[in-house]
Amino acid sequence: MAVVSMTVNGKPVSLETEDRTLLVYFLREQLRLTGTHIGCDTSQCGACVVHVDGKAVKSCSLFAVQAEGAQVTTIEGLAQGGKLHPVQEAFRDNHGLQCGFCTPGMIMTAVDMIRRNGVMDRDTIRHELEGNICRCTGYVNIVSAIEDAAKRMAPGAARSAA
């Protein structure tokens, strides 16, 4: 057991946890941030993607102690002042979800890829989504949502935000 300190969605947190606690359990069970999902046991599904120091990572493949001192952002940290993040808005507008289970991971991955690549073609978006599985197989609208969000977030876009 050790006390682990990090900043989650802008708030400093400091909690005692076992060394073997995966970041995803730290977030879900100790911080009650249950928007980050667990969809597999094999590190393949991507439902648990969060950002650690600005990079998308699978929170099931990282121990909480490894995030000591880090800036962590989860799906709960995207909306600001009651206003959805442009990627969240685009997922809503494009019906980029069916059951919604994979959506938090999809959105966190999307925010990361847009930050790195800006506006992308659909093929690039599909490759960037390799680590995220949607078992409803709703990929077409997910790709459309990300394509739309990237355009909205491009510098000079009419509806730019965040």
Add this chain to the structure above:
Amino acid sequence: MIPYPFNYRRAGSLADAEALLRASPDGKLLAGGQTLIAAMKMRLANPSDLIDISGIKELAYIRVANGAVAIGAATTHFEVMACAELRKAIPALAHLASIIGDPAVRHKGTLGGSVANNDPAADYPAAVLGLGATVTTNKRSIAADDFFTGMFSTALEDGEIVTEVAFPIPHSAAYKKFANPASRYAMAGAFVAKLQDGSVRVAVTGAGPCVFRVPAMEAALARSFTPDAIAEIAVDAGGLNSDIHGSAAYRANLVGVMARRAVAEAA
């Protein structure tokens, strides 16, 4: 999935990591953790201690100099694919790093972790063997041909830590893999390189229990660096992997296809 309990230790330097490793005989090094942590979750690995070397700054660098690209062991796949200088020197290596796993895996996974683990279907071993790279540890330098010794096994001894891999800059090279659509691991991947001295190396990953070279293809390509030169060279399916994803014969055929595509790109 909850791993067995262990003690987490963060190494601040290479010397620190060596000392921590000496002090825990059943300890393991944790680099990016993208294989080890998955194995621990399945309770296939049960280290007493995890010594985290991912934050050691002296092991994270990319240096292009003296005809080689030297990469620190703690450098992530993402850093390798994103390095403009490296991409210019060995585009095939940057490409290889860019198709390992997925973006989240590439943000964490490291070169040192990949080569030390020597997964039969990992990508990096193909580049290390295909370019005739040199693996440096805290104790010695090991030629690629001596480093990979079998399935998940290497020449590394207890207490030995990979610190750097130095890749000679080739005349030309290419990497082609047929990825398993779910895991992105190679069903068969071929790294083909024409070195500055004109010699050719062909290294294959994913098809067998360990990365291997194909001397018959290398000899034929040294005479004529064209896909046609190896069109008639069959790879023996004996000893190749056979599983639900593909038979040994299927993989043997894939090796030829990937090698020809790699030559076509590199030529």
